[in-house]
Amino acid sequence: MAQVYVSIGSNTDREVYIGRCLDALDANFEKLALSPVYESVPVGFDGDNFYNLVASFKTDLSVGELSKKLKMIEDDNGRCRTSPKFSGRTLDIDILTYDALIGKIDGVTLPREEITENAFVLWPLAELAPKARHPVLAETYQQLWLDYDKEKQSLHPVPFVWRDKDLSA
Template identity: 50%
Template sequence: MATVYISLGSNVDREIHTRSGLDALHRYFNPLTLSRLFESEAIGFDGSPFYNMVIKGHTKLALEQVLVLLKGIESANGRRPGDKKFAPRTLDLDLLLYDALVTRAPVVLPREEILYNAFVLWPLSELAPTFIHPQTGDSLASLWQQFDKQSQTLTPIDFTWKPKYDPD
Protein backbone atom coordinates (compact mmCIF):
# COMPACT_ATOMS: atom_id res chain seq x y z
CA MET A 1 0.00 0.00 0.00
CA ALA A 2 1.49 3.34 -1.07
CA THR A 3 1.14 6.59 0.83
CA VAL A 4 0.31 9.51 -1.43
CA TYR A 5 0.20 13.24 -0.85
CA ILE A 6 -2.01 15.25 -3.19
CA SER A 7 -2.33 19.01 -3.40
CA LEU A 8 -5.78 20.43 -4.05
CA GLY A 9 -6.41 23.92 -5.35
CA SER A 10 -9.41 25.86 -6.62
CA ASN A 11 -10.21 29.47 -7.42
CA VAL A 12 -13.51 29.00 -9.26
CA ASP A 13 -16.45 28.23 -6.98
CA ARG A 14 -13.74 27.32 -4.47
CA GLU A 15 -15.78 25.78 -1.70
CA ILE A 16 -17.95 23.71 -4.04
CA HIS A 17 -14.97 22.26 -5.93
CA THR A 18 -12.87 21.75 -2.80
CA ARG A 19 -15.64 19.69 -1.23
CA SER A 20 -16.32 17.81 -4.47
CA GLY A 21 -12.62 17.02 -4.86
CA LEU A 22 -12.39 15.75 -1.29
CA ASP A 23 -15.48 13.58 -1.75
CA ALA A 24 -13.96 12.02 -4.86
CA LEU A 25 -10.54 11.49 -3.24
CA HIS A 26 -12.28 9.87 -0.27
CA ARG A 27 -13.70 7.20 -2.58
CA TYR A 28 -10.24 6.10 -3.72
CA PHE A 29 -7.69 7.01 -1.04
CA ASN A 30 -9.59 6.42 2.19
CA PRO A 31 -8.80 7.13 4.95
CA LEU A 32 -7.81 10.73 4.21
CA THR A 33 -5.82 13.04 6.43
CA LEU A 34 -6.28 16.71 5.59
CA SER A 35 -4.07 19.71 6.16
CA ARG A 36 -5.71 22.97 7.04
CA LEU A 37 -7.29 24.87 4.18
CA PHE A 38 -5.43 28.00 3.12
CA GLU A 39 -6.29 30.97 0.95
CA SER A 40 -3.54 32.23 -1.31
CA GLU A 41 -3.20 34.75 -4.08
CA ALA A 42 -2.99 33.50 -7.65
CA ILE A 43 0.64 33.03 -8.70
CA GLY A 44 1.73 33.56 -12.29
CA PHE A 45 -1.48 35.28 -13.41
CA ASP A 46 -4.07 37.82 -12.28
CA GLY A 47 -6.97 35.91 -10.83
CA SER A 48 -9.17 35.30 -7.83
CA PRO A 49 -7.55 33.90 -4.68
CA PHE A 50 -7.20 30.13 -4.39
CA TYR A 51 -8.16 27.66 -1.73
CA ASN A 52 -5.29 25.20 -1.24
CA MET A 53 -4.68 22.17 0.93
CA VAL A 54 -2.81 18.87 0.93
CA ILE A 55 -4.38 15.47 1.42
CA LYS A 56 -2.66 12.31 2.60
CA GLY A 57 -4.14 9.03 1.46
CA HIS A 58 -3.29 5.40 0.83
CA THR A 59 -3.68 3.34 -2.31
CA LYS A 60 -2.97 0.03 -3.95
CA LEU A 61 -3.10 1.75 -7.36
CA ALA A 62 0.04 2.03 -9.45
CA LEU A 63 1.49 5.50 -10.04
CA GLU A 64 0.08 5.71 -13.56
CA GLN A 65 -3.39 4.73 -12.33
CA VAL A 66 -3.27 7.46 -9.66
CA LEU A 67 -2.41 10.07 -12.29
CA VAL A 68 -5.29 8.99 -14.55
CA LEU A 69 -7.67 9.01 -11.59
CA LEU A 70 -6.67 12.55 -10.54
CA LYS A 71 -7.18 13.84 -14.11
CA GLY A 72 -10.59 12.18 -14.17
CA ILE A 73 -11.62 13.88 -10.92
CA GLU A 74 -10.46 17.24 -12.31
CA SER A 75 -12.41 16.62 -15.51
CA ALA A 76 -15.56 15.70 -13.56
CA ASN A 77 -15.22 19.11 -11.88
CA GLY A 78 -15.11 21.05 -15.13
CA ARG A 79 -11.38 21.11 -15.83
CA ARG A 80 -10.58 20.72 -19.51
CA PRO A 81 -7.47 18.98 -20.85
CA GLY A 82 -5.11 21.54 -22.33
CA ASP A 83 -6.18 24.40 -20.02
CA LYS A 84 -3.39 26.93 -19.60
CA LYS A 85 -1.05 26.31 -16.65
CA PHE A 86 -1.41 29.80 -15.16
CA ALA A 87 -5.18 30.30 -15.33
CA PRO A 88 -8.27 30.01 -13.12
CA ARG A 89 -9.05 26.47 -11.98
CA THR A 90 -12.22 24.73 -10.91
CA LEU A 91 -10.09 21.97 -9.41
CA ASP A 92 -6.38 21.27 -9.58
CA LEU A 93 -5.11 17.98 -8.14
CA ASP A 94 -1.36 17.37 -8.21
CA LEU A 95 0.41 14.29 -6.95
CA LEU A 96 3.21 15.58 -4.71
CA LEU A 97 4.62 12.34 -3.32
CA TYR A 98 4.07 8.65 -3.96
CA ASP A 99 5.92 7.08 -1.03
CA ALA A 100 9.54 8.29 -1.44
CA LEU A 101 9.60 7.59 -5.19
CA VAL A 102 11.91 9.78 -7.26
CA THR A 103 11.02 9.77 -10.95
CA ARG A 104 10.93 12.01 -14.03
CA ALA A 105 8.26 10.08 -15.95
CA PRO A 106 5.34 9.74 -16.23
CA VAL A 107 5.42 12.62 -13.74
CA VAL A 108 8.14 14.44 -11.82
CA LEU A 109 8.22 13.18 -8.22
CA PRO A 110 8.69 14.62 -5.72
CA ARG A 111 6.77 17.45 -7.33
CA GLU A 112 9.03 20.48 -7.75
CA GLU A 113 6.42 22.91 -6.36
CA ILE A 114 7.08 21.47 -2.92
CA LEU A 115 10.27 23.52 -2.76
CA TYR A 116 8.99 26.87 -4.02
CA ASN A 117 5.26 27.28 -3.36
CA ALA A 118 4.16 28.07 0.18
CA PHE A 119 0.65 26.84 -0.60
CA VAL A 120 2.15 23.37 -1.18
CA LEU A 121 4.98 23.25 1.36
CA TRP A 122 3.17 24.63 4.42
CA PRO A 123 0.20 22.21 4.33
CA LEU A 124 2.47 19.32 3.30
CA SER A 125 4.79 20.03 6.22
CA GLU A 126 1.77 19.99 8.54
CA LEU A 127 0.88 16.47 7.44
CA ALA A 128 4.39 15.01 7.21
CA PRO A 129 6.84 17.18 9.16
CA THR A 130 9.43 14.42 9.57
CA PHE A 131 9.25 13.14 5.97
CA ILE A 132 12.68 13.50 4.41
CA HIS A 133 12.59 15.04 0.96
CA PRO A 134 14.39 12.38 -1.08
CA GLN A 135 16.35 14.92 -3.13
CA THR A 136 17.31 17.59 -0.60
CA GLY A 137 17.75 15.31 2.42
CA ASP A 138 15.84 17.83 4.57
CA SER A 139 12.66 17.17 6.53
CA LEU A 140 9.56 18.94 5.30
CA ALA A 141 9.40 20.83 8.60
CA SER A 142 12.96 22.05 8.06
CA LEU A 143 12.19 23.08 4.49
CA TRP A 144 9.18 25.06 5.72
CA GLN A 145 11.23 26.65 8.50
CA GLN A 146 13.81 27.80 5.90
CA PHE A 147 11.18 29.04 3.42
CA ASP A 148 10.97 32.78 2.72
CA LYS A 149 7.52 33.32 4.19
CA GLN A 150 7.44 36.96 3.05
CA SER A 151 7.44 35.84 -0.59
CA GLN A 152 3.91 34.35 -0.55
CA THR A 153 1.01 35.11 1.75
CA LEU A 154 -1.23 32.33 2.99
CA THR A 155 -4.20 32.66 5.30
CA PRO A 156 -5.67 29.65 7.13
CA ILE A 157 -9.40 29.32 6.45
CA ASP A 158 -11.98 27.89 8.84
CA PHE A 159 -13.17 24.79 7.01
CA THR A 160 -14.85 21.56 8.01
CA TRP A 161 -15.46 18.67 5.67
CA LYS A 162 -17.32 15.44 6.28
CA PRO A 163 -17.49 12.77 3.59
CA LYS A 164 -20.84 12.31 1.91
CA TYR A 165 -20.49 8.56 2.32
CA ASP A 166 -18.02 5.92 3.40
CA PRO A 167 -16.72 3.67 0.63
CA ASP A 168 -16.83 -0.09 1.04
Template identity: 50%
Template sequence: MAEIYISIGSNIERERHFQNGLRALIERFPDYRHSNVYESEPVGFSGRNFFNSVFAATTSLNVEQVCQILKQIEHDNGRTRGDKKFSPRTLDLDLLMYDDLICELPAQLPRDEITKNAFVLLPLSEVAAQVKHPVVGETIQTIWQNYHNPSQKLWKVEL
Protein backbone atom coordinates in the same frame (compact mmCIF):
# COMPACT_ATOMS: atom_id res chain seq x y z
CA MET B 1 1.27 0.21 0.36
CA ALA B 2 2.53 3.53 -0.94
CA GLU B 3 2.24 6.82 0.89
CA ILE B 4 0.91 9.53 -1.44
CA TYR B 5 0.56 13.30 -1.04
CA ILE B 6 -1.83 15.26 -3.25
CA SER B 7 -2.25 19.03 -3.40
CA ILE B 8 -5.80 20.31 -3.83
CA GLY B 9 -6.45 23.77 -5.28
CA SER B 10 -9.40 25.71 -6.68
CA ASN B 11 -10.18 29.31 -7.53
CA ILE B 12 -13.33 28.94 -9.68
CA GLU B 13 -16.42 28.31 -7.54
CA ARG B 14 -13.70 27.30 -5.15
CA GLU B 15 -15.75 26.14 -2.17
CA ARG B 16 -17.92 23.81 -4.28
CA HIS B 17 -15.11 22.37 -6.41
CA PHE B 18 -12.72 22.07 -3.48
CA GLN B 19 -15.25 20.14 -1.39
CA ASN B 20 -16.26 17.96 -4.37
CA GLY B 21 -12.60 17.13 -5.00
CA LEU B 22 -11.96 16.33 -1.36
CA ARG B 23 -15.02 14.06 -1.18
CA ALA B 24 -13.92 12.22 -4.34
CA LEU B 25 -10.41 11.70 -2.92
CA ILE B 26 -11.84 10.34 0.33
CA GLU B 27 -14.05 7.90 -1.62
CA ARG B 28 -11.04 6.54 -3.52
CA PHE B 29 -8.48 6.74 -0.69
CA PRO B 30 -10.37 6.21 2.60
CA ASP B 31 -7.20 5.79 4.70
CA TYR B 32 -6.24 9.48 4.67
CA ARG B 33 -5.11 12.61 6.52
CA HIS B 34 -5.93 16.14 5.45
CA SER B 35 -4.20 19.44 6.21
CA ASN B 36 -5.86 22.69 7.08
CA VAL B 37 -7.29 24.65 4.16
CA TYR B 38 -5.57 27.89 3.20
CA GLU B 39 -6.48 30.80 1.01
CA SER B 40 -3.68 32.13 -1.16
CA GLU B 41 -3.16 34.61 -3.93
CA PRO B 42 -2.52 33.15 -7.39
CA VAL B 43 1.13 32.67 -8.37
CA GLY B 44 2.17 33.50 -11.93
CA PHE B 45 -1.05 35.28 -12.95
CA SER B 46 -3.65 37.65 -11.57
CA GLY B 47 -7.07 36.34 -10.63
CA ARG B 48 -9.20 35.17 -7.73
CA ASN B 49 -7.58 33.70 -4.65
CA PHE B 50 -7.24 29.93 -4.32
CA PHE B 51 -8.23 27.47 -1.63
CA ASN B 52 -5.36 25.00 -1.11
CA SER B 53 -4.62 21.98 1.06
CA VAL B 54 -2.77 18.67 0.99
CA PHE B 55 -4.36 15.24 1.16
CA ALA B 56 -2.23 12.31 2.35
CA ALA B 57 -3.21 8.68 1.92
CA THR B 58 -1.94 5.15 1.54
CA THR B 59 -2.70 3.12 -1.55
CA SER B 60 -1.90 -0.15 -3.26
CA LEU B 61 -2.39 1.52 -6.66
CA ASN B 62 0.64 2.27 -8.82
CA VAL B 63 1.61 5.84 -9.69
CA GLU B 64 0.00 5.68 -13.15
CA GLN B 65 -3.32 4.59 -11.65
CA VAL B 66 -3.20 7.38 -9.04
CA CYS B 67 -2.51 9.99 -11.76
CA GLN B 68 -5.45 8.67 -13.82
CA ILE B 69 -7.78 8.98 -10.83
CA LEU B 70 -6.67 12.57 -10.21
CA LYS B 71 -7.24 13.52 -13.86
CA GLN B 72 -10.70 11.94 -13.77
CA ILE B 73 -11.68 13.80 -10.59
CA GLU B 74 -10.48 17.07 -12.17
CA HIS B 75 -12.44 16.30 -15.35
CA ASP B 76 -15.56 15.48 -13.30
CA ASN B 77 -15.26 18.97 -11.79
CA GLY B 78 -15.07 20.85 -15.08
CA ARG B 79 -11.31 20.96 -15.57
CA THR B 80 -10.35 21.08 -19.22
CA ARG B 81 -7.02 19.87 -20.56
CA GLY B 82 -4.85 22.27 -22.48
CA ASP B 83 -5.36 25.21 -20.12
CA LYS B 84 -2.38 27.49 -19.68
CA LYS B 85 -0.11 26.47 -16.79
CA PHE B 86 -0.79 29.66 -14.83
CA SER B 87 -4.54 30.20 -15.11
CA PRO B 88 -7.74 29.87 -13.06
CA ARG B 89 -8.79 26.32 -12.13
CA THR B 90 -12.05 24.67 -11.13
CA LEU B 91 -9.99 21.95 -9.49
CA ASP B 92 -6.27 21.25 -9.54
CA LEU B 93 -5.05 17.95 -8.07
CA ASP B 94 -1.30 17.40 -8.21
CA LEU B 95 0.48 14.29 -7.00
CA LEU B 96 3.30 15.79 -4.92
CA MET B 97 5.03 12.61 -3.77
CA TYR B 98 4.55 8.88 -4.16
CA ASP B 99 6.72 7.29 -1.47
CA ASP B 100 10.30 8.31 -2.35
CA LEU B 101 9.84 7.85 -6.10
CA ILE B 102 11.83 10.21 -8.33
CA CYS B 103 10.59 10.43 -11.93
CA GLU B 104 9.32 12.73 -14.67
CA LEU B 105 6.52 10.54 -16.07
CA PRO B 106 3.61 10.06 -15.62
CA ALA B 107 4.15 13.03 -13.29
CA GLN B 108 7.12 14.97 -11.99
CA LEU B 109 7.88 13.36 -8.63
CA PRO B 110 8.58 14.81 -6.23
CA ARG B 111 6.73 17.84 -7.54
CA ASP B 112 9.00 20.87 -7.97
CA GLU B 113 6.39 23.15 -6.37
CA ILE B 114 6.98 21.59 -2.95
CA THR B 115 10.06 23.72 -2.30
CA LYS B 116 8.84 26.81 -4.18
CA ASN B 117 5.29 27.54 -3.06
CA ALA B 118 4.04 28.19 0.45
CA PHE B 119 0.53 27.06 -0.52
CA VAL B 120 1.98 23.58 -1.13
CA LEU B 121 4.74 23.43 1.47
CA LEU B 122 2.84 24.61 4.57
CA PRO B 123 -0.08 22.17 4.24
CA LEU B 124 2.33 19.39 3.24
CA SER B 125 4.29 20.06 6.43
CA GLU B 126 1.09 19.46 8.43
CA VAL B 127 0.58 15.93 7.07
CA ALA B 128 4.18 14.90 6.28
CA ALA B 129 6.37 16.78 8.74
CA GLN B 130 8.89 13.97 9.27
CA VAL B 131 8.89 12.68 5.69
CA LYS B 132 12.19 13.26 3.90
CA HIS B 133 12.06 14.98 0.54
CA PRO B 134 13.64 12.38 -1.78
CA VAL B 135 15.74 14.95 -3.67
CA VAL B 136 16.53 17.62 -1.06
CA GLY B 137 17.16 15.01 1.67
CA GLU B 138 15.63 17.11 4.46
CA THR B 139 12.31 16.62 6.22
CA ILE B 140 9.32 18.58 4.95
CA GLN B 141 9.17 20.29 8.36
CA THR B 142 12.79 21.47 8.01
CA ILE B 143 12.17 22.72 4.47
CA TRP B 144 9.14 24.68 5.73
CA GLN B 145 11.07 26.11 8.70
CA ASN B 146 13.78 27.35 6.30
CA TYR B 147 11.33 28.63 3.69
CA HIS B 148 11.27 32.38 3.18
CA ASN B 149 9.19 34.07 0.52
CA PRO B 150 7.32 37.04 2.01
CA SER B 151 5.45 37.60 -1.25
CA GLN B 152 3.46 34.38 -0.76
CA LYS B 153 0.87 34.93 1.95
CA LEU B 154 -1.56 32.34 3.29
CA TRP B 155 -4.69 32.60 5.41
CA LYS B 156 -6.23 29.60 7.15
CA VAL B 157 -9.93 29.20 6.27
CA GLU B 158 -12.76 27.06 7.61
CA LEU B 159 -14.95 25.27 5.09
Protein backbone atom coordinates in the same frame (compact mmCIF):
# COMPACT_ATOMS: atom_id res chain seq x y z
CA MET C 1 0.36 0.08 -0.53
CA ALA C 2 2.02 3.36 -1.43
CA GLN C 3 1.82 6.46 0.73
CA VAL C 4 0.87 9.41 -1.47
CA TYR C 5 0.72 13.16 -0.88
CA VAL C 6 -1.24 15.37 -3.28
CA SER C 7 -1.85 19.10 -3.43
CA ILE C 8 -5.37 20.35 -4.05
CA GLY C 9 -6.34 23.80 -5.26
CA SER C 10 -9.37 25.67 -6.55
CA ASN C 11 -10.16 29.30 -7.30
CA THR C 12 -13.66 28.80 -8.75
CA ASP C 13 -16.48 28.06 -6.30
CA ARG C 14 -13.69 26.99 -3.99
CA GLU C 15 -15.75 25.46 -1.17
CA VAL C 16 -17.85 23.44 -3.60
CA TYR C 17 -14.99 21.98 -5.64
CA ILE C 18 -12.66 21.35 -2.72
CA GLY C 19 -15.52 19.51 -0.99
CA ARG C 20 -16.27 17.43 -4.08
CA CYS C 21 -12.57 16.59 -4.44
CA LEU C 22 -12.34 15.42 -0.83
CA ASP C 23 -15.50 13.33 -1.29
CA ALA C 24 -13.95 11.66 -4.36
CA LEU C 25 -10.59 11.03 -2.65
CA ASP C 26 -12.34 9.59 0.39
CA ALA C 27 -14.42 7.28 -1.83
CA ASN C 28 -11.42 6.03 -3.81
CA PHE C 29 -8.50 5.82 -1.37
CA GLU C 30 -7.67 4.51 2.09
CA LYS C 31 -6.58 6.41 5.18
CA LEU C 32 -7.31 9.91 3.88
CA ALA C 33 -5.66 12.60 5.99
CA LEU C 34 -5.95 16.33 5.35
CA SER C 35 -4.02 19.48 6.12
CA PRO C 36 -5.64 22.75 7.07
CA VAL C 37 -6.92 24.88 4.18
CA TYR C 38 -5.05 28.02 3.12
CA GLU C 39 -5.89 30.92 0.84
CA SER C 40 -3.27 32.08 -1.65
CA VAL C 41 -2.96 34.58 -4.45
CA PRO C 42 -2.63 33.12 -7.94
CA VAL C 43 0.92 32.44 -9.15
CA GLY C 44 1.69 33.35 -12.77
CA PHE C 45 -1.60 35.14 -13.56
CA ASP C 46 -4.14 37.62 -12.22
CA GLY C 47 -7.34 36.05 -10.93
CA ASP C 48 -9.36 35.05 -7.91
CA ASN C 49 -7.52 33.69 -4.87
CA PHE C 50 -7.11 29.94 -4.46
CA TYR C 51 -7.95 27.63 -1.61
CA ASN C 52 -5.17 25.06 -1.18
CA LEU C 53 -4.53 22.03 0.99
CA VAL C 54 -2.60 18.77 0.96
CA ALA C 55 -4.08 15.29 1.32
CA SER C 56 -2.38 11.99 2.02
CA PHE C 57 -3.71 8.51 1.43
CA LYS C 58 -2.72 4.96 0.62
CA THR C 59 -3.16 3.37 -2.80
CA ASP C 60 -2.38 0.24 -4.76
CA LEU C 61 -2.55 2.16 -8.05
CA SER C 62 0.65 2.73 -10.01
CA VAL C 63 1.83 6.32 -10.46
CA GLY C 64 0.34 6.39 -13.97
CA GLU C 65 -2.97 4.91 -12.85
CA LEU C 66 -3.13 7.36 -9.95
CA SER C 67 -2.42 10.29 -12.28
CA LYS C 68 -5.26 9.18 -14.57
CA LYS C 69 -7.63 8.79 -11.60
CA LEU C 70 -6.82 12.28 -10.30
CA LYS C 71 -7.30 13.79 -13.79
CA MET C 72 -10.67 12.04 -13.97
CA ILE C 73 -11.67 13.62 -10.64
CA GLU C 74 -10.60 17.02 -12.01
CA ASP C 75 -12.54 16.43 -15.25
CA ASP C 76 -15.64 15.26 -13.34
CA ASN C 77 -15.50 18.63 -11.60
CA GLY C 78 -15.38 20.79 -14.70
CA ARG C 79 -11.63 21.17 -15.19
CA CYS C 80 -11.02 22.86 -18.54
CA ARG C 81 -7.92 21.41 -20.22
CA THR C 82 -7.89 23.96 -23.07
CA SER C 83 -7.20 26.95 -20.78
CA PRO C 84 -3.67 28.35 -20.46
CA LYS C 85 -1.41 26.63 -17.91
CA PHE C 86 -1.52 29.63 -15.60
CA SER C 87 -5.24 30.31 -15.28
CA GLY C 88 -8.19 29.86 -12.95
CA ARG C 89 -9.60 26.39 -12.40
CA THR C 90 -12.34 24.52 -10.67
CA LEU C 91 -9.92 21.90 -9.38
CA ASP C 92 -6.23 21.12 -9.56
CA ILE C 93 -4.82 17.92 -8.01
CA ASP C 94 -1.08 17.26 -8.27
CA ILE C 95 0.90 14.26 -7.03
CA LEU C 96 3.61 15.63 -4.72
CA THR C 97 5.18 12.35 -3.62
CA TYR C 98 4.53 8.66 -4.10
CA ASP C 99 6.39 6.79 -1.38
CA ALA C 100 10.01 7.90 -1.83
CA LEU C 101 10.10 7.53 -5.60
CA ILE C 102 12.42 9.89 -7.47
CA GLY C 103 12.44 10.68 -11.19
CA LYS C 104 9.99 10.70 -14.07
CA ILE C 105 7.61 7.79 -13.60
CA ASP C 106 4.70 7.20 -15.99
CA GLY C 107 5.07 10.82 -17.14
CA VAL C 108 4.95 12.23 -13.59
CA THR C 109 8.03 13.91 -12.11
CA LEU C 110 8.53 12.91 -8.47
CA PRO C 111 8.86 14.56 -6.08
CA ARG C 112 7.01 17.56 -7.52
CA GLU C 113 9.23 20.65 -7.68
CA GLU C 114 6.44 22.86 -6.32
CA ILE C 115 6.99 21.37 -2.85
CA THR C 116 9.93 23.68 -2.22
CA GLU C 117 8.88 26.48 -4.57
CA ASN C 118 5.36 27.38 -3.42
CA ALA C 119 4.17 28.26 0.07
CA PHE C 120 0.68 27.00 -0.80
CA VAL C 121 2.16 23.50 -1.17
CA LEU C 122 4.90 23.48 1.46
CA TRP C 123 3.01 24.99 4.41
CA PRO C 124 0.05 22.56 4.26
CA LEU C 125 2.45 19.66 3.65
CA ALA C 126 4.51 20.70 6.68
CA GLU C 127 1.31 20.85 8.76
CA LEU C 128 0.12 17.43 7.61
CA ALA C 129 3.46 15.59 7.64
CA PRO C 130 5.97 17.64 9.64
CA LYS C 131 8.39 14.76 10.27
CA ALA C 132 8.18 13.21 6.79
CA ARG C 133 11.27 13.80 4.67
CA HIS C 134 11.59 15.18 1.17
CA PRO C 135 12.78 12.22 -0.97
CA VAL C 136 15.65 14.17 -2.57
CA LEU C 137 16.64 16.78 0.03
CA ALA C 138 16.19 14.40 3.01
CA GLU C 139 15.02 17.32 5.17
CA THR C 140 11.71 17.22 7.01
CA TYR C 141 8.88 19.26 5.56
CA GLN C 142 8.72 21.10 8.88
CA GLN C 143 12.37 22.17 8.49
CA LEU C 144 11.87 23.11 4.85
CA TRP C 145 8.94 25.32 5.90
CA LEU C 146 10.95 26.91 8.72
CA ASP C 147 13.69 27.76 6.18
CA TYR C 148 11.26 29.01 3.51
CA ASP C 149 11.23 32.74 2.69
CA LYS C 150 7.74 33.61 3.94
CA GLU C 151 7.86 37.01 2.20
CA LYS C 152 7.92 35.24 -1.18
CA GLN C 153 4.17 34.46 -1.38
CA SER C 154 1.06 35.66 0.40
CA LEU C 155 -0.72 32.80 2.18
CA HIS C 156 -3.01 32.55 5.19
CA PRO C 157 -5.19 29.89 6.86
CA VAL C 158 -8.94 30.07 6.31
CA PRO C 159 -11.91 28.50 8.09
CA PHE C 160 -13.08 25.38 6.24
CA VAL C 161 -15.35 22.53 7.27
CA TRP C 162 -15.80 19.28 5.32
CA ARG C 163 -18.21 16.60 6.57
CA ASP C 164 -18.27 18.20 10.02
CA LYS C 165 -14.46 18.04 10.14
CA ASP C 166 -12.81 21.37 10.84
CA LEU C 167 -9.89 21.85 8.42
CA SER C 168 -9.00 25.25 9.83
CA ALA C 169 -5.48 25.87 11.06
